[in-house]
Amino acid sequence: MIIKQYHNIERFPVALDTIIFGFDRKTLKLLLIKRDFEPERGKWSLMGGFLRPDENLDEAASRILMKLTGLKNIYLEQLYGFGEIHRDPVERTISIAYYSLINILDHDSDLVKQYSACWFPIDDLPDLIFDHHKMVEAAKARLRYKAERQPVGFELLPEKFTLPELQQLYESIYETELDKRNFRRRILSMGVLKKTGEKQKGFSKKGAYLYMFDKEKFDELNSPANGPGISFKTPNT
Amino acid sequence: MIIKQYHNIERFPVALDTIIFGFDRKTLKLLLIKRDFEPERGKWSLMGGFLRPDENLDEAASRILMKLTGLKNIYLEQLYGFGEIHRDPVERTISIAYYSLINILDHDSDLVKQYSACWFPIDDLPDLIFDHHKMVEAAKARLRYKAERQPVGFELLPEKFTLPELQQLYESIYETELDKRNFRRRILSMGVLKKTGEKQKGFSKKGAYLYMFDKEKFDELNSPANGPGISFKTPNT
DNA sequence: GCAAAAGTGTTACGAATACACCCATGA
């Protein structure tokens, strides 16, 4: 006999909440939405939604991210499952948190307006509903972990960027200042940056060289054959 | 108006599956159970169960671990949420995987018999049902990560243990051989081991000194005030 | 010509690695 479903067990709504990181060439930011429904109407929250029967967790998170930003094929990674009994006052809900890294200039600002969404600097966030602040803390920790081993600029920066911008990004992530010379040496020694030869205009008088990520080199270095791959240690200076 | 539940959304069974690591002073092992119910009766599987309304995720994982091992207050950490649509052929189920570290000698062997459970060496596992092999891979990776920064022997070894035993454990986790002298230096330099003065009898002719973990020192070093804490890098030799 | 940001090299220190011999004891 084939069983068609389990018996005597409870079923729960499964939510996906996404921490959306962006970087505007100066500050690391999160995209938050203002709730226009109860409970907690008017408060700030992460973008979220419920799992549907026809999608797996990654697909659901992707759909929810798309809904707010209009973006597809975005870096998205599962973070942690949150399941405190009263975390959602409406009904017992299990939430799987995801975090994503997007180029802040790419997103669809009409959609963002529609959701009364807003970018907040990571070190100056408003109060959040439910346990969303815990999710944000977990995402910050995970991003630091990830940045130690991969140049996260892949996702957070535009195609071409300068080393001072990349350094600025790392400084935001680690909430610390880095030494220019040591940072350059380390990041260049990974061997995954290509100098384009072009210089950035407009920002500084001298102008900084624009770089691109060399995805081929990166994939090569990160292939299983080459072990754990490149690494960028948590820096002190 | 206060809403009592969400509308027009699907609800899902939420399962917890636990990867149970043990170490028998020689080999790193996993505790698996033989399913005596359909589907996949007779195949091997991780110990699992469904979330109940009156417990959070950690509590549920704890209860399930207790059910098989008889052990309470065990190291248990959430790993990852698995939610492929057809991962469970009976019904769409979301599973949150946990891994736990136990001292293999502590568990209740009657319970284990009752479940037809069995310890398998980590490098010689049987086929597992559903996506349980993926869960095991994730757990192995996480354990390596954890062992880099904390002496996992806290949980996997008995109260008193020798350095050769601890080295054996690390060698199982990393699936590599380590240099005795370098291992000792590194592990002792963490400053979280206490030499008891006693020697182990029976195993080797000379006898090795027994050590204990110094939990106070460990907590001190890992307190937020002291930054990221001690670390044990992935070794080569 | 000067303010503002970009770019560059060297030294010092500490951590990780490689490596080989003596010690204690039970059989």
Place this chain on the structure above:
DNA sequence: TCATGGGTGTATTCGTAACACTTTTGC
């Protein structure tokens, strides 16, 4: 007495950290 596993020290290499001056150019 000898076989087995336990215990110890040093030289070398490599990565990280600390640190200050020159270059370019828009104003």
